[in-house]
Amino acid sequence: MVLSKSWTMVRHFEGAPKLADFKLIENELPPLKDGELLLESEFWSVDPYMRVMESKNPAFSVGDYYVARAGWTTHFISDGKELRALPSNWPESLPRSLALGAVGMPGVTAYIGLKQICDPKPGEVLLVNSAAGAVGTIVGQIAKIKGCKVVGSAGSDEKVAYLKEIGFDEAFNYKTVSSLEEALKKASPEGYDCYFENVGGKFADVALQQMRNFGRITVCGAISMYNDSVPQTGPYVQSVIIFKQLRMEGFLIFSWEDKPIYEEAQRQLLEWILEGKVKYNEHITNGFENMPAGFIGMLNGENTGKAIIKA
Numbered sequence: 001m002v003l004s005k006s007w008t009m010v011r012h013f014e015g016a017p018k019l020a021d022f023k024l025i026e027n028e029l030p031p032l033k034d035g036e037l038l039l040e041s042e043f044w045s046v047d048p049y050m051r052v053m054e055s056k057n058p059a060f061s062v063g064d065y066y067v068a069r070a071g072w073t074t075h076f077i078s079d080g081k082e083l084r085a086l087p088s089n090w091p092e093s094l095p096r097s098l099a100l101g102a103v104g105m106p107g108v109t110a111y112i113g114l115k116q117i118c119d120p121k122p123g124e125v126l127l128v129n130s131a132a133g134a135v136g137t138i139v140g141q142i143a144k145i146k147g148c149k150v151v152g153s154a155g156s157d158e159k160v161a162y163l164k165e166i167g168f169d170e171a172f173n174y175k176t177v178s179s180l181e182e183a184l185k186k187a188s189p190e191g192y193d194c195y196f197e198n199v200g201g202k203f204a205d206v207a208l209q210q211m212r213n214f215g216r217i218t219v220c221g222a223i224s225m226y227n228d229s230v231p232q233t234g235p236y237v238q239s240v241i242i243f244k245q246l247r248m249e250g251f252l253i254f255s256w257e258d259k260p261i262y263e264e265a266q267r268q269l270l271e272w273i274l275e276g277k278v279k280y281n282e283h284i285t286n287g288f289e290n291m292p293a294g295f296i297g298m299l300n301g302e303n304t305g306k307a308i309i310k311a
Contacts, residue, residue: 002028002029003028003029004027004075005075006072006074008022009021010022017295022291032056034057036055036057036078036079036080037052037078037080038053038075038077039066039070039078042065042311043310043311045104049066050076050083051066064085065086065096067100067104074288087103091274095282098273098280100306100308101308102134105253106138108265110196111142114142114196114218117217117247117251118194118195122148123147124148125149125151125212126143126148126193127152127192127207128140128153128195130199131152132152132162132163133304133305135196136196138269138278140168141167141277149169150170153174154173155173155174156175157173162304170188188210191210191212191215192211192212193211193212193214194215195211197221197222198222199221200222200223212244214247216246219248223299281306282308283306283307285310286310287310295307
């Protein structure tokens with residue numbers, strides 16, 4: 001008998017999520033059927049990282065590690081169809097938690113979103129906001145590998161210092177600058193060729209005004225608006241997109257999971273990390289019982305790099 005603990009949402013968020021919006025429940029899992037396997041979580045994110053504890057599926061061996069979308073749960077019975085194995089060349093020197101971060105969905109999002117939409121060229125200027133997050137840190141470092149000048153914005157002086165440490169050419173604290181427009185102009189007077197958008201709202205409105213002709217924009221997130229009960233409205237920017245002939249495209253990594261470029265991205269990210277070309281940081285919260293607090297902290301910008309919950 002295996003007792004599984006799971007966090008569930010008991011009410012829809014009104015504004016920012018609160019601890020009272022979540023409840024910890026326990027369930028006794030049934031015995032395995034043929035073709036099933038039992039997994040135990042070691043790390044959690046929006047895509048938990050799990051180890052096989054018991055298997056009645058010949059394709060999966062006890063002790064193997066997989067990434068699964070099983071929710072915030074300690075144990076999980078699976079038929080194996082929704083599991084993603086770690087890359088076969090995973091080195092023992094790297095923590096497996098990177099399968100949720102720099103070599104997982106955030107890192108692959110950065111790689112594919114840049115390559116397929118922004119397609120940065122040597123000598124171009126790239127802007128990324130929420131740059132100290134799990135996706136933004138990788139976006140900036142890949143752009144540097146591609147020979148770009150990279151500008152990033154973050155929400156604290158400590159995060160700005162970290163961006164400089166990992167190779168960003170310019171970085172600023174958007175919470176303390178007197179003018180976002182002036183901060184962007186100072187960081188790159190010549191404007192921006194590529195823009196990796198993670199924030200939305202006012203930042204996007206201002207940044208669009210400073211794109212160069214034929215600029216490319218990957219719209220990956222809008223974290224500034226996730227907790228709004230009423231959608232934000234902003235300046236009418238369609239004319240900017242038209243007259244500057246910008247390419248602006250929304251991007252969801254889930255549309256790319258079954259394509260060869262996904263595994264290409266993981267192999268390349270592993271190679272760059274081992275070579276020291278890409279650095280990573282993990283903001284680790286210990287204890288499954290602290291899952292909601294870690295989630296809320298991530299939304300409040302407490303993390304630098306990937307926010308991870310560790311068993």
